[in-house]
Amino acid sequence: MGLGGGDVMNIAVTGDDLVVVRDVGKTFSEAGGLVFGRAQPSVRAVDGASFEVKRGETLALVGESGCGKSTLGRLLLRLIDASEGEIAIDGVDILRLSSNDMRQMRARVQMIFQDPYGSLSPRRSVAKIIAEPLEIFGLVQSRKQRRDRVAELMIQVGLSPTFMDRYPRQFSGGQRQRIGIARAIAVDPQFIVADEPVSALDVSVQAQIVNLMQDLQKSRGFSYLFIAHDLSVVRHIADRVAVMYLGRIVEIGPKRRIYDFPSHPYTQALLSAVPEPDPETRKSRIILKGDVPSPANDPTGCSFHTRCPIAQPICRAERPPLLETASGHLAACHFAKPHPIPL
Amino acid sequence: MTIAPSLSRQQPAASVHPGPLLKVEDLSIEFGPKGTAVRVVEGVSFTIDTGAAVGIVGESGSGKSMTSLAVMGLIPSPPGRIATGRILFEGVDLLGLPRSRMPEIRGRDIAMIFQEPMSSLNPVMTIGDQIGEAIKLHQKMGREERRQRVVELLKLVGIPDPERRLGAYPHQFSGGMRQRVMIAMAVACNPKLLIADEPTTALDVTIQAQVLELMHKIRRTLNTTILLISHDLGVIADICERVIVMYAGKVVEDADVKTIFRSPKHPYTRGLLQSIPRLKDENTRLYQIPGMVPLPGTIKQGCPFFPRCPDRIDKCARETPPLLEITPQQKAACWVSAGATS
Numbered sequence: 001m002g003l004g005g006g007d008v009m010n011i012a013v014t015g016d017d018l019v020v021v022r023d024v025g026k027t028f029s030e031a032g033g034l035v036f037g038r039a040q041p042s043v044r045a046v047d048g049a050s051f052e053v054k055r056g057e058t059l060a061l062v063g064e065s066g067c068g069k070s071t072l073g074r075l076l077l078r079l080i081d082a083s084e085g086e087i088a089i090d091g092v093d094i095l096r097l098s099s100n101d102m103r104q105m106r107a108r109v110q111m112i113f114q115d116p117y118g119s120l121s122p123r124r125s126v127a128k129i130i131a132e133p134l135e136i137f138g139l140v141q142s143r144k145q146r147r148d149r150v151a152e153l154m155i156q157v158g159l160s161p162t163f164m165d166r167y168p169r170q171f172s173g174g175q176r177q178r179i180g181i182a183r184a185i186a187v188d189p190q191f192i193v194a195d196e197p198v199s200a201l202d203v204s205v206q207a208q209i210v211n212l213m214q215d216l217q218k219s220r221g222f223s224y225l226f227i228a229h230d231l232s233v234v235r236h237i238a239d240r241v242a243v244m245y246l247g248r249i250v251e252i253g254p255k256r257r258i259y260d261f262p263s264h265p266y267t268q269a270l271l272s273a274v275p276e277p278d279p280e281t282r283k284s285r286i287i288l289k290g291d292v293p294s295p296a297n298d299p300t301g302c303s304f305h306t307r308c309p310i311a312q313p314i315c316r317a318e319r320p321p322l323l324e325t326a327s328g329h330l331a332a333c334h335f336a337k338p339h340p341i342p343l
Numbered sequence: 344m345t346i347a348p349s350l351s352r353q354q355p356a357a358s359v360h361p362g363p364l365l366k367v368e369d370l371s372i373e374f375g376p377k378g379t380a381v382r383v384v385e386g387v388s389f390t391i392d393t394g395a396a397v398g399i400v401g402e403s404g405s406g407k408s409m410t411s412l413a414v415m416g417l418i419p420s421p422p423g424r425i426a427t428g429r430i431l432f433e434g435v436d437l438l439g440l441p442r443s444r445m446p447e448i449r450g451r452d453i454a455m456i457f458q459e460p461m462s463s464l465n466p467v468m469t470i471g472d473q474i475g476e477a478i479k480l481h482q483k484m485g486r487e488e489r490r491q492r493v494v495e496l497l498k499l500v501g502i503p504d505p506e507r508r509l510g511a512y513p514h515q516f517s518g519g520m521r522q523r524v525m526i527a528m529a530v531a532c533n534p535k536l537l538i539a540d541e542p543t544t545a546l547d548v549t550i551q552a553q554v555l556e557l558m559h560k561i562r563r564t565l566n567t568t569i570l571l572i573s574h575d576l577g578v579i580a581d582i583c584e585r586v587i588v589m590y591a592g593k594v595v596e597d598a599d600v601k602t603i604f605r606s607p608k609h610p611y612t613r614g615l616l617q618s619i620p621r622l623k624d625e626n627t628r629l630y631q632i633p634g635m636v637p638l639p640g641t642i643k644q645g646c647p648f649f650p651r652c653p654d655r656i657d658k659c660a661r662e663t664p665p666l667l668e669i670t671p672q673q674k675a676a677c678w679v680s681a682g683a684t685s
Binding site: 064065172173174202203204205206207208210211214229230231232233235236255256259269270271272273274275276277278279280285287288291292 | 402403517519520547548549550551552553555556574575576577578579580581600601604605614615616618619620621622623624625628629630631632635636
């Protein structure tokens with residue numbers, strides 16, 4: 001594919017790591033900086049993100065609206081450009097690729113979106129939608145080959161190929177998400193960023209899509225960055241979990257550790273807030289005060305201190321680094337300690 | 344609770360009506376021109392006792408929101424129409440009342456909160472004026488008294504610094520705060536019944552926890568009867584004592600909350616409960632109900648769940664099961680659960 005040649009720097013990776021992210025940040029500032037004659041503050045959407053995604057694993061990125069999880073997902077695919085940092089996919093530093101080389105790279109990284117209504121062109125048939133990436137990367141030569149490949153992909157995602165000439169509006173939400181998945185896997189990617197892929201779906205449809213995504217991963221071995229706000233879904237699909245708050249990763253670790261021994265007070269509050277579908281266990285919730293501050297108004301020190309139930313003076317003054325609390329389990333809190341949540 | 348004394352003064356005398364607060368009987372709602380109309384709700388019956396918290400759970404298209412809109416008299420008509428049934432509120436059939444009487448009942452006796460607070464609030468009116476308006480419609484009160492009342496309500500729903508926030512506009516509030524304002528507006532006149540349609544669906548989980556806490560507090564302090572519409576069984580389990588499960592426009596199960604979670608009797612309820620991912624277990628494979636929800640009007644006879652049902656027998660394809668009493672606490676619209684065999 002001619003990747004990694006020339007002056008593109010290769011980043012050393014261990015065999016396990018498919019995606020390596022180092023100190024990635026993104027600041028959005030208004031072009032011109034004036035709206036209604038007022039200067040707009042720049043917004044730090046992602047700050048100092050460092051983590052890896054291993055081959056074949058699912059790393060879930062969780063957090064509430066505005067925490068920067070979707071922005072981070074888009075940075076990894078270079079759908080938006082990072083302000084700083086390094087992102088390597090399979091050893092290639094994608095931030096230094098020319099646009100031509102990046103285009104080639106896109107055959108290896110794909111995205112699944114939340115809204116299967118908004119992300120599929122309403123005026124193209126399902127066959128055209130699914131075949132688009134195949135054509136861009138020259139993976140099909142003839143019309144027949146294209147239709148055969150589309151049929152194959154439709155079967156793999158649980159759709160009948162007899163519907164290939166229909167339009168997205170003729171499908172239900174769950175079926176549309178299957179179309180989006182078929183398009184994403186068409187080029188046989190190594191890495192898929194799935195941004196809230198099941199949040200807009202009904203419970204019974206959600207289960208079908210989650211299972212489908214897991215089956216495809218098992219048979220094809222790609223890695224997911226699974227962006228979600230629903231911690232119950234994440235418990236089912238993830239191998240590791242990263243928790244974001246106000247643009248920063250505040251905790252990351254193996255799924256079991258995060259769910260059984262969350263170490264950051266924000267993770268603890270998030271887990272305790274999930275209403276469990278079980279009327280017989282009344283769990284004691286940690287109810288956080290107030291709202292998430294605006295990213296344009298990032299608090300000093302630990303950005304969680306304005307809502308943290310255990311905040312101390314040091315939390316207002318010093319930003320805690322992300323430090324290991326157990327093997328592979330990191331938390332950014334001056335008082336991080338594993339705290340089993342009575343689930 | 345500082346607001347309690349003056350709020351409870353507003354509370355109406357205990358209802359003299361002996362029966363349930365709300366009784367819905369054989370309610371059917373259809374859309375479209377007569378003759379080709381599609382039924383989106385069919386033969387729905389349930390009751391809600393004074394002081395209870397009842398949940399209606401169902402997926403998109405189950406008819407749960409339409410049912411609650413019908414109680415409020417808010418079915419858009421045309422194209423919608425109530426085809427059959429009665430909605431008895433304290434024994435009075437709301438469907439028999441002249442249209443002009445409904446605005447009087449809405450807000451004073453029955454109030455509603457919606458999923459998206461931003462689209463239900465007036466963007467160019469201050470929060471204080473909007474809540475004040477809700478009071479003015481139904482209660483005679485002087486300007487200053489009304490202002491005091493609005494401050495009390497904002498305090499009740501946990502808006503910090505209420506005297507100063509009176510003059511704020513909806514866009515200056517976060518999503519969670521707007522939902523609090525909606526709740527303040529809904530309980531402004533101490534309604535007997537509060538209908539909450541997906542009140543926390545648009546909110547983040549930590550904010551959802553705050554709003555659920557607030558709904559518990561409203562119940563405790565004002566004794567409001569609650570009808571909660573939700574797709575989220577977790578939210579239902581948190582607030583309600585009784586659950587009504589709807590599927591394809593019909594009630595398929597009705598039972599107290601513990602019974603339904605412990606031993607659901609309708610195969611759809613069972614499937615739904617099994618397909619929810621849970622925080623507690625990480626059993627990596629989720630149960631999936633095969634197939635899809637039928638489009639309204641496509642199932643002409645038999646049980647609407649028949650095509651997807653793992654327990655179906657021949658009878659289910661021919662005859663639509665009514666809501667059958669399985670035990671005194673549990674009703675299910677299922678021939679098999681009621682003991683039929685092929």
